[in-house]
Amino acid sequence: MNVLIIEDEEALAHELEIFLTNHNYVTDVCYNGRSASEKIGTSLYDFILIDLGLPDYDGLDLLKEAKKNNPDAACIILTARAEVYDRVRGLDLGADDYLPKPFSLLELQSRMQAIMRRKFGLKQSIVELGDFLINLTDRVITCGDTAVSSITKKEFDLIAYLILHKNRTLTRTQLSEHIWGSVINDDYDSNYIDAHVKNIRKKLNVYAPPDWLETVRGLGYKVKMNT
Amino acid sequence: MKLKTKLTLFNAISKLVIVVLFVLLVPVLIKNISRSYVDNNLIKQKNKFLQIVKTRGIKNYIPDGETYGSYYLPLKEEYLTIENDTVPGHFADNIKNERRLVERDTIEYRILSHTFKLNNKQYLLEIGKSIATLDETSTPLQNIAFGVLVIMILLTILADLFYTNRVLRPLGLIIKTKLIGQKFPKFGSYKEVKTSTSDFQYLDISIHQMIETIEAAFQKEREFISNASHELMTPISILQSKIENMFEREDIVDELKVRLLEMQKILNRLKSITKTLLLISQIENEQFLKEDKISISELLQEVNDEISVRLADKNLTFDILIPQDVVLVNVNKFLIFNLFFNLVNNAIKYNKVDGEIVITTEHENGNLIVNITDSGIGISTEDMPFIFNRFKKFRQSMQQDSFGLGLPIVKSIATFHHIKIEVDSVKDLGSNFRLIFPAEVIE
Numbered sequence: 001m002n003v004l005i006i007e008d009e010e011a012l013a014h015e016l017e018i019f020l021t022n023h024n025y026v027t028d029v030c031y032n033g034r035s036a037s038e039k040i041g042t043s044l045y046d047f048i049l050i051d052l053g054l055p056d057y058d059g060l061d062l063l064k065e066a067k068k069n070n071p072d073a074a075c076i077i078l079t080a081r082a083e084v085y086d087r088v089r090g091l092d093l094g095a096d097d098y099l100p101k102p103f104s105l106l107e108l109q110s111r112m113q114a115i116m117r118r119k120f121g122l123k124q125s126i127v128e129l130g131d132f133l134i135n136l137t138d139r140v141i142t143c144g145d146t147a148v149s150s151i152t153k154k155e156f157d158l159i160a161y162l163i164l165h166k167n168r169t170l171t172r173t174q175l176s177e178h179i180w181g182s183v184i185n186d187d188y189d190s191n192y193i194d195a196h197v198k199n200i201r202k203k204l205n206v207y208a209p210p211d212w213l214e215t216v217r218g219l220g221y222k223v224k225m226n227t
Numbered sequence: 228m229k230l231k232t233k234l235t236l237f238n239a240i241s242k243l244v245i246v247v248l249f250v251l252l253v254p255v256l257i258k259n260i261s262r263s264y265v266d267n268n269l270i271k272q273k274n275k276f277l278q279i280v281k282t283r284g285i286k287n288y289i290p291d292g293e294t295y296g297s298y299y300l301p302l303k304e305e306y307l308t309i310e311n312d313t314v315p316g317h318f319a320d321n322i323k324n325e326r327r328l329v330e331r332d333t334i335e336y337r338i339l340s341h342t343f344k345l346n347n348k349q350y351l352l353e354i355g356k357s358i359a360t361l362d363e364t365s366t367p368l369q370n371i372a373f374g375v376l377v378i379m380i381l382l383t384i385l386a387d388l389f390y391t392n393r394v395l396r397p398l399g400l401i402i403k404t405k406l407i408g409q410k411f412p413k414f415g416s417y418k419e420v421k422t423s424t425s426d427f428q429y430l431d432i433s434i435h436q437m438i439e440t441i442e443a444a445f446q447k448e449r450e451f452i453s454n455a456s457h458e459l460m461t462p463i464s465i466l467q468s469k470i471e472n473m474f475e476r477e478d479i480v481d482e483l484k485v486r487l488l489e490m491q492k493i494l495n496r497l498k499s500i501t502k503t504l505l506l507i508s509q510i511e512n513e514q515f516l517k518e519d520k521i522s523i524s525e526l527l528q529e530v531n532d533e534i535s536v537r538l539a540d541k542n543l544t545f546d547i548l549i550p551q552d553v554v555l556v557n558v559n560k561f562l563i564f565n566l567f568f569n570l571v572n573n574a575i576k577y578n579k580v581d582g583e584i585v586i587t588t589e590h591e592n593g594n595l596i597v598n599i600t601d602s603g604i605g606i607s608t609e610d611m612p613f614i615f616n617r618f619k620k621f622r623q624s625m626q627q628d629s630f631g632l633g634l635p636i637v638k639s640i641a642t643f644h645h646i647k648i649e650v651d652s653v654k655d656l657g658s659n660f661r662l663i664f665p666a667e668v669i670e
Binding site: 009011012015016018019022053080081100101102103104105106152153154168169171173174177180182183184185192195196199218219220 | 457458460461463464465467468469471472474475481484485488491492495498502503506532533535536537539540561564565568569572633636
């Protein structure tokens with residue numbers, strides 16, 4: 001997968017590059033709009049990450065160029081301008097997603113995977129974990145022939161996010177940012193993730209022990225999966 | 228009391244005092260005037276009589292052989308008597324009121340008595356005028372004077388009323404349009420109040436200048452918060468990415484990872500504060516559309532889904548007693564969701580274990596009222612005025628992980644939707660937040 005990173009903050013661009021390279025993407029980086037425009041015109045990408053706040057270029061113009069020269073690329077807008085108007089315009093102009101800064105790299109990765117699933121029309125995404133089958137598309141968990149119906153929407157979100165980032169320790173902060181990120185409230189630390197995980201284990205344990213859901217002492221949680 | 232009322236009252240009272248004074252004084256005055264007029268008249272008559280007696284002698288008045296002569300006008304309103312004064316050395320020259328019996332009628336007269344000598348004889352002259360005739364002329368005089376006064380007073384009252392009304396109208400207009408009609412901190416454009424009174428002109432322009440100053444300060448504060456939070460987003464983003472990338476490195480030992488995690492937590496706190504401030508400034512700059520239609524009970528169910536784990540943590544009962552058909556229109560769903568989320572979240576945070584939270588609705592004067600009642604620790608009276616202030620933290624909430632922006636978000640979302648909030652609380656028993664939704668957002 002080829003990714004073009006257009007970001008004028010070099011430090012951030014660098015971190016994006018490291019992260020995506022670690023996850024087997026091939027990356028190109030542009031620090032300004034002019035060079036990005038050239039790259040868009042000459043190379044083909046699967047993903048284009050566009051920062052709207054470029055000093056020399058309107059990010060939305062780059063988006064238009066990308067739609068013209070790279071019609072198959074998925075465009076994700078990254079911006080510190082979280083104005084509603086920008087979001088609407090960006091999505092109107094054909095952006096596939098919109099991530100306001102500051103965002104978690106894990107969140108970026110999960111958005112990219114979601115777009116990929118959409119684009120390549122993967123009908124069913126089913127994961128086998130211990131005795132459980134987890135259908136990420138239909139959001140159902142089954143154990144043998146029985147469906148596990150007691151899992152709530154939030155709990156499923158949590159499991160799905162851990163599965164998406166399998167074999168990686170996710171911190172409570174990362175998990176709570178994912179499942180409560182859209183809510184603006186004045187809690188800066190949430191230990192409610194522990195309560196959620198406890199509930200998930202209790203509910204799944206009725207059917208089979210969910211050994212794959214591991215607690216990493218002092219750090220967070222992870223889903224262990226053989227690849 | 229309004230200035231106009233005060234002036235009118237003063238006006239009426241002062242006029243009343245004048246009327247009362249007049250009513251009390253006029254009879255006395257008129258009596259005195261007519262008395263001195265009568266007295267003058269009597270003296271003139273006396274002088275005339277003495278003149279006549281001097282030239283023609285007294286015989287005309289006292290027939291020969293008589294010692295006494297009296298002359299009455301037919302209706303006895305005036306008389307003149309002259310007699311031989313037999314008391315030696317008697318002397319009189321005065322005017323006084325006395326009763327006289329005249330043909331069986333007792334009549335009160337104003338009487339001039341005068342003694343004089345003529346041909347070695349002493350005479351006593353009396354000239355009298357009936358008092359009744361005096362009163363007869365003074366009463367209509369009094370009435371006329373009184374009538375004229377009343378008419379004049381009424382005229383001046385009307386004139387005063389008209390004038391104060393006219394002269395105070397600009398003041399009323401200034402108060403109505405510049406002070407009462409203004410919604411803080413949103414002011415309309417400046418419209419000059421027309422007046423020729425320089426004090427009012429000064430007042431008008433001063434109020435306007437003050438409003439402009441306040442508005443400019445507000446605008447600056449909003450811009451500053453908006454810019455500052457925007458500017459903070461990129462550095463926070465860089466730090467967050469760096470920490471996340473480091474956390475994934477295999478070669479970092481767990482002890483360092485724990486410290487990275489602490490950094491992540493603290494960064495997250497900074498991020499939450501910045502995001503919240505940005506949200507508040509966006510709401511205050513009216514960057515949200517109000518086009519959504521939502522059922523309150525469904526929305527609260529969504530809040531419940533988000534928050535159920537926190538309710539369970541304290542074993543709280545959460546009752547949403549709202550009919551399905553209570554629907555809001557022309558609102559922003561994201562904001563209204565956050566409004567309820569924060570209120571319910573507070574009701575959880577400051578609740579006791581095994582406590583309860585109840586949400587009810589009622590209709591009142593075309594408004595919709597949503598009550599959020601909790602059995603929590605309550606708010607003390609001295610803290611109450613400050614609960615909507617940014618970054619205000621109270622001693623009792625110190626153990627909570629909050630930075631004091633929950634209620635300020637609630638406040639700005641409510642203001643944006645013209646929702647009024649009333650808070651009732653009893654310390655240690657619980658709080659009740661009353662949201663009053665205006666008719667314009669109720670379906």
